[in-house]
Amino acid sequence: MSEKSSAARLPANAVLVQSVLRELGAGGEIVVLPEKAPTAATAAAQIGCEVGAIANSLVFDADGAPLLVLTSGAHRVDVELIARTAGVGTVRRATPEFVRQATGQPIGGVAPVGHPAPVRTLVDNWLGKHGVVWAAGGHPHTIFPTTFDELVRITGGTPVDVE
Numbered sequence: 001m002s003e004k005s006s007a008a009r010l011p012a013n014a015v016l017v018q019s020v021l022r023e024l025g026a027g028g029e030i031v032v033l034p035e036k037a038p039t040a041a042t043a044a045a046q047i048g049c050e051v052g053a054i055a056n057s058l059v060f061d062a063d064g065a066p067l068l069v070l071t072s073g074a075h076r077v078d079v080e081l082i083a084r085t086a087g088v089g090t091v092r093r094a095t096p097e098f099v100r101q102a103t104g105q106p107i108g109g110v111a112p113v114g115h116p117a118p119v120r121t122l123v124d125n126w127l128g129k130h131g132v133v134w135a136a137g138g139h140p141h142t143i144f145p146t147t148f149d150e151l152v153r154i155t156g157g158t159p160v161d162v163e
Contacts, residue, residue, distance in 0.1 A: 013105050013138035017114040021144065024113065024154045028144040030137040038108040040073020043134060043143055050074075053130040055151060057110035059099045059119075062088040066102035068119045070112055070135065070151060071162045072126040078163045082122065085160050108140040112155045121157035123148070128159070 010018065010030060018030045037043035040054035054073035059066055060082070067086055071077055083091040096107050103115045112121065112135050127133050128148035135151065137144050152159055 010137075011139040011142065013109065013111075013114070014142040016104075017111040017138035017142075017144075020114045021154070026144075026146060026150055026154050028146045028150075030142050030144045033141050033143060036108060036140040037136075037143060038140060043136075044073060047134055047143065049132070049134060050130070052126065053133055055112070055124075055127055055133050055135040055146075057112060057136050059094045059102060059107075059110060060091045061094045061098055062086055062091045062120075066094065066098070066119045067091065068103075068110070068112070068121040068155070068157075069124070069162060070121060070127070070155070070157065071124040072130075075124060075126055075163050082160075082162060085122065086120070105136075105138045106140060109136050109138055109142060111136050111138040111144075112151055112157075114138055118156070121155040122160045122162070123152050123155065123157040124162045125159050126162075127151065 044051040052074035055070045058069045079091045
């Protein structure tokens with residue numbers, strides 16, 4: 001299958017994300033899943049990996065600014081810890097409108113890259129325990145393989161503990 005025909009089947013946001021991944025020298029290709037993957041468990045089941053190898057993209061409102069936390073699907077984010085780590089007063093789950101405005105992508109498919117403007121990013125250290133990490137590709141039906149080190153590099157993210 002040619003690269004062009006494969007790209008033609010990707011949703012528009014995923015095409016943009018794939019382009020950014022290539023520009024950044026990332027190795028993974030976006031995969032279109034048969035079903036939406038709104039949770040780490042559903043993504044892991046479709047790919048056949050451990051839930052901890054899924055990089056959940058959680059966007060928070062951190063004192064009015066977007067904060068992307070790429071967390072292992074095996075973890076829950078401690079928002080008080082993240083607020084202290086990020087040096088902000090309040091961290092709360094962002095609304096779908098806030099997420100779309102900050103990332104250009106829908107909840108359930110937010111990629112670590114491909115946003116209209118840079119988004120401060122924290123990357124869960126736990127993801128480093130997995131040789132391959134799977135991250136959303138800009139649409140709820142898309143995902144791509146990467147590594148912890150590559151995620152940190154392509155996002156300019158800061159490795160942190162999230163719980």
